[in-house]
Amino acid sequence: MSPDATPDPFMEPVAFGQRMQILRTRRGMSRDVLAGLLGMSPSWVKQVEGGRLHMPKLPMVLRIAEALRVRDLSDLTGDQSMHISLFTGPGHARLPQVRKAINAFPLTTQREAPSSAHLRERLVRAWHARHSAPNHRDVVGALLPDLIRDAQLAVLQADSASERRQAQGLLSEVYSLSQFFIAYQPDSSLLWRVVERGMVAAQESEDPHSIGISAWLATQAHRDSGQAHFDAADAVNLETIRYLEPHLPDASNDVLAITGALQFEAGYTAARRGDTGTAWRYWDTARAVADRLPVDYYHPVTSFSQAVMGAHAVTIAVESHAGPESVRQAAAADTTTIPSRPRRARHRIEEARGYQLDGQTEAALAALDKAYEAAPETIRYNGYAKRIVLEEAESKSPAQRRRASELAVKIGVLAA
Template identity: 65%
Template sequence: MSSDATPDPYDNPVAFGQRVQIYRNRRGMTREQLAGLLGHHSSWVKKVETGTMRMPRLPEILRIAEVLRVRRLNDLVGDVGAEPHTDLFLGPGHDRLPAVRAALAAYPAPGTRNAPSPEFLRAALDAAWAARHGAANHREVIGGLLPGLIRDVQLAVREAETAADRRTALTLQAEAFFLTQFFVAYQPDPSLLWRVAERGMAAAQESEDLHAIGIASWLSAQAHRDSGPGHYDEADDVVMQALELLEPRLEGATHDVQAITGALRVEAGLTAAKRRDTGTAWGWWDRAGGIARRLPAGYFHRVTSFGQAVMGAHGVTVAVELRAGGESVRQANRAEAEIIPSRPRRARHRIEQARAYYLDGQRQTALATLEQAHAAAPETIRYNGYARSIVLEETTSRVPERRQRASQLAVDIGLLAA
């Protein structure tokens, strides 16, 4: 994968030696201390941690686990029989993923039950979005809600009696797919992500709802860009087509339509930043800011998080993607996280700030900022490839305080889970 693609947290397995080092650092032990407890020389521990010797036999592994107080053996050795792409961090992904996948594949037989009313579905979706933004364990919460929502909106589309009813049901179905896309992102099933994105786009287009079409385009552009440089053109195409549809209708448009237009402008800027096109990237960011300033001060788009509160956060990401170390830190220092009402979006902003500090060589500050991200929304940092890359690299730092801090974070975010 290109270095410009969003890091996939399942790409690089954590070796046994790295796991030993992380747990040793977490315990605050030196190699000499661990070696003494194991009855070996410190050079033996070094060879284990650096991978220059083969994994010890099971009795020795059990002794290491006992000394380091590792609760589960798999946390130390990993799933040695798994394929490389499932070997890192959380193996099969979130516990709720199988149920969500099954719901997407199911087609309830006609007559098994009636669809809830559009009003009920609207309220259910509003509650789901509120839970996503307000819960620290937001994936767990929405993962529990999605199977029922997916089934219900599907029934609503099938049972619609008039063209208007069908368009309303399709708009609700599209929104359920948008929520699903947030859940399946960064899970070890890329084909499922694309299937959800395509179904969301199809439902939005058939609904003829401008707001829904804009959101579907926004999500599609992200999926393309995160796939790497070979897909940047597709990301741009999706955004430009959506903007051609929305921008002529901005005069008198609802706040939601204005916001999704602003969010799409941000996406254009982020793709330009990935290409290192500085002028274009900041130009799009500034144009997005023009829309944000016209929205009410407390407005917050429930899907994209667009509004005045996140423009500073977007500025951090633009600077980081441009690899502008000094500018990214300036943006990070003046962008307030506390004003962002969504916990996962606030955590994502902290991760972007950490990327800025790391790019500028401020490693200790980056780790402290990742700790803030974890406090805001543990399930956001748990599935973020950028955060994991920083943590994993810092577990081998030559600075003891950074090693220990990173090792604790590695355990906190589940980096060692088999």
């Protein structure tokens, strides 16, 4: 290797501090930002990276891994006995068949595509299953291969421009459903193929609702790629909001809802940046949109509704690292009316993060237990939840250590 080349922390036997610096640099994160996320000083980060301080204890290592979105703990520690996936969940058993359907390139076929009405009904049922099943990835993974193939055929066999636009809208939505399945699984290139194909199909459909959904998911994919991609997340997000604004005076509930969901996503990214004031301003704007929707309305893809705004407030507070505010928002949020099991589970995980920020570790574990009850597959794929469980498994309290260890076994981060 050239002496000027950057060492690869996954290949070279480099020290913890060097790995931390390499991973931070790859994320496009400054020392000051990382220090702020960890609640430490920039000089402390510099000393760790320079090897003047030894590798910290496990709770801090886990916080560093969370801040840097490290997918496997061994990538940070260099300890090959610590193969614990954090922000990548296990590869689902149905992933190979979904991947095969996505990677197929149909040009000719002897089979007739189903009607748009038939595809729409199947999509409605698939979204319902995604929100109602505790093991939602298993259910959705079983439906996706045929849905992908049939939606591709519908585009291929469309007889008119209007039929083709309608088919492209359905195909875009199928790719959106696919992104929910693939997210946090160990195949990032497949995820980005789905993101890009969904956006192209949505643009071809010329349907504001489809365009909004694809942009909402692309925003999340960019943001989850790390701080270096926050500008890309905002670019997609804010451009789509500007595109949707002229449609809003006479918009359907679905178009209103996707606009509100995008407003919240802009606030979410701002909170990740540490721009708390901007984050809450976007939350207020999203809240105003939610208030225009019927009380019992619930968007089938994004979960945007009046009911979800309390959960969104918890997210903003947690991402702003405001422990007491997170707890206050969690107490104020009425999430019992959220019909989606995975969305309820995600809210419980955000609650747990808030409680831990506030030093209420018992309440954090109780919230994670509720997340597991709502949707086991959500917590198994969530890096924040896994970090809290692993950290509390090292607690000085025997009862807390036992409770965390039992949950760690259930979600698959510790062996039974």
